[in-house]
Amino acid sequence: PGITLPLEYGTPFDDVLRRIAGTGEIIDAEQGIDAWLASRMARHRAPSGPQVQQVRGDRWMRLTERALEGGGVVILRTDITDTVHRERALEQALQSAERAERRLREAVNAMPAGLDIYDENDRLVLCNDQMTRWRPHLPVDESLGKTYEELLRDGLRHGIPEVAQGQEELWLAHEMALRGHRSGPEIRHYPNGVWMHMHERRTPSGMTVCVRLDISDLMEQRQKLEAARQESQRVWQLLERAVEALPVSIEIFDDQDRLVLYNQQLSRMYPHMNYAEHLGLQFVDILRYSVDRGLIPSAHGREEAWIAERMAEHGNRKSNLVQRLADGRWINIYETRTPENYVVAVRLDITDLIEQREALEAAQLAAQQARQLLQDAVEALPEGFALFDADDRLVICNAQYKLLYPISAPMMVPGSTFEEITRYGVERGQYLDAIGNEEAWLAERMAAHREARQAMLQRLPEGRWVQAYERRTPQGGTAGVRTDVTQLVRKEQELEAANAKLAMLSTTDGLTGIGNRRRFDDRLATEWLRCGRHHMPLCVILIDIDHFKLYNDHYGHLAGDECLRRVAQLLQACTRRADEVAARFGGEEFVLLLPDVGRAAAVAVAQRCMQSLHEAALTHAHSPTAPVITFSMGIASMVPRAGAASDTLVQAADAALYRAKSGGRNRFEVFDPEP
Known part of the structure; x- marks a missing residue:
């Protein structure tokens, strides 16, 4: 527009281009008309596709050139300025959105408070870094997508909160009843001494935003301020009475x-x-x-x-x-x-002061006697006792304390610091858990000593165990009690071993020695969730001994039991990985659970099982199928879907097993979800 460029038919194309470039309308030609002309003519001689050209005034043209069969070129110019502007605006909007999202994420993660956001189905869709640090038992990748109730149950399995222990279901029901109906913020105290200020609110779209702020310092300061206020009030009252007197x-x-x-x-x-x-x-x-x-x-x-x-x-x-x-x-x-x-x-x-001095001398004598009584009482304690001052130097310890730590005893003299005494024992092998990582163990022990909040179990030479309790004194020192708990620890270890054995027996089939139905169900539930999270296949092979009732009727139940044991051993030998499970499903039925195994690999396992049984050649003279023991097997493999139950896989394998039996037995069938 606004340019008069008369052209005559027969004008060469390169001359047309040069005259157009001379008008200053072509932006790419501003840096050098000759170079631009050479590049443009090269594309003109061998057109490969549409080209985009910028024209002055922030306008854009699409040039489409096509060679004709009889020679010559057809050129079509289309004004695409609006399209370019829209694409540019869209790109800028996308970049702005990305920056906004990134800044929002950075801002959320920079918050000193913990933030959880749940969708309208009460599933966790976002949590910031602070919330992740406060909830180490729930990794982010495992937490996202879980409902609020599922997260509460995960916390209960880890003993959180402490107030719910022993009444988990009642507490959970009460908590879920309050969900979305809290009248205002709540303050909760957790087992590790942390105070949380929790604020929960629903958005108009049905989402739930929960903000948690660690107010432990504030609560501690409030408690200290309250104590200081009470002390100040008491001192002020004393001061008023003292001034009057x-x-x-x-x-x-x-x-x-x-x-x-x-x-x-x-x-x-x-x-x-x-x-x-x-x-x-x-x-x-x-x-x-x-x-x-x-x-x-x-x-x-x-x-x-x-x-x-x-x-x-x-x-x-x-x-x-x-x-x-x-x-x-x-x-x-x-x-x-x-x-x-x-x-x-x-x-x-000062007449009264003289009398007070005499009274003070009498009080000092009484205090000295009381101190002696205290020392006698400390020495009479059956536990080891030690007191360290505000500078962490030993003030007093009894003989029992030295008997519990005979290696460190030479350093247990008034004035020695706790670190000096502990390091002396570490360097001489007194603390078995410190051997090989002395400095790290010592640093951890000093940190626990400074905190003086939790009991610590220490393993000492000669199989001895000592429980250490430490608390801060009002003067800033540390009082510690040591108890020999060797017998208690040994009994606990024996109990743990017995429990482990009991747990093993509860998941083992008593007849065959392989896993029982309970072990299979537990592992199926676990692997179903794991494979679902990682989008991996999970396979179940149901196995039935053909005509086993006839075997029992002919050979007797004792022989039948021995046959079941031989079959169980064969199936157990066919599993290759530690996470694969062979179990007795019930009666003469067995099952294999194969994580991360697709259909082809499952068929290979089934063939290996049948080949192993064939090589064993267990005689079954009254079997209508074969003179030896045979299997009918149903194979099902699938990737667990969200919302589907784990028994879906078992039902699929059972359906395949039914087809194998109906098809003549001594064979396997693979479940096909699309018949």
Whole structure:
């Protein structure tokens, strides 16, 4: 538009291109017309497909060139500016969306709070990194897609929360009833001492957003603040009572040495003096009043000299003045001069202090006796006891403590640090679990000692076990108790071994020695979920001994039992991997569970089983099928689908087994989901 470019028929194409480039309309030609012309002519001579050309004014053209059979070229130009602009806007929108999503993910993961988002079916669709750290027993790849109830059940299997132990189903029912109906945030306490502030809200679309914030520090600070407030209130009350009961008097003299202020305690201290009348009098006049009435025994016979000495030191003493009164009381006087040349005098009746000193000496003696009693009690404890101060240095330990750790005993002297004592034992093999990784074990032990929250079981030489309990004292020290639990640990180990044996027996068929139906069902449920998560096939082969009733009727049940054992051994030998299961399904039926095995591999296993049975040649004279024991087998292999039950696979194998029996026995059939 706006360009007049008259062309005549017969004008060569390269001349047309040069004239067009000269108008400045072709953006690619701005860097050099000759180079652009050469490139454009090359594409013109050998057109390969549509080309996109930018025209001034941010317009775009699609050029389609096609050679004619009789020679010549047809050129079609199409304005695609709107399409380019739309694609550019779409690309920018996609980039903006990606940036927004990335920033949102970064922001969510940067949150100091844990975030869970559940869809309208109450399945977890998003959780941030903080939530993953707080829920180590539930990996993200296993948690996403699970319902809120399933996640709660996973937590219950790990003992979380502690309050639900022993009443898991009741707690779960109550929790699910509250789901989506909580009136506000909740604060929960978890077994590891963590406090969580949980806020749950539904969105208009039916999603549920749950935010969890670790407020352990806040709760701890709140508890500390509450304790400090109570302590401050108690101290303040004590201070108020103490101020009222203080035997301290105060008097103030101005720069002219005149009495300007006193408290009532001063009047009670000197009942013979009317201080109300002395206000405005100079200090020397008040002294003469007391000396003239014989109230100062030390001034007797030298009144003027005493007054002169007292005036010289008035407000200038570097130490306290102790003065004895005529009635036998002792007064401690402290005087100081202010920058304004005022004198502030504080008088304290120390008669009671002398009595208190005597009482203090008696209390110190009682405390010493109590300490001795405490030491005797500590020594009498059947457990080992040790106390470390705020600097982690040993204050006291009893003989039993040293007996439990004889290797470290030489270092157990007051003043030794806990680390020095522990390192001494580590270097000499006292802690069996530390051998070979001494520094790592020591670092872990020191961290647990500083935390002083959980009991620790220690394995010592000569088969001994010690349980260590440590707690922090209010003064910042650590008190520890050690108990010899060797007998208890041994009994627990024996019990664990017995339980393991019992668990093995509960999943083993008593007759054949291979897995029983319970073991098969348990493994099927586990592998069904695992293979479903990883999109791997899972195979079941159901095996039935043909005409086994006739075998029992002819050879007897004892021979039948021996036959079942031989078959079980053959099938067990046909499994190759540790995760493959051979089990007795019931009666004369057996089953093979083969994870990550497709149909072709399953057929190979079935053929191997039948070949092994054929080679064993177990005689069955009354079998209508063959003179030896034979199998009928049903094979089913599938990738578990979400929402499908594991018994789907067993039913499929059973259907294939039925076809094998109906088809004449001594054969196997493979389940086909599309008959």
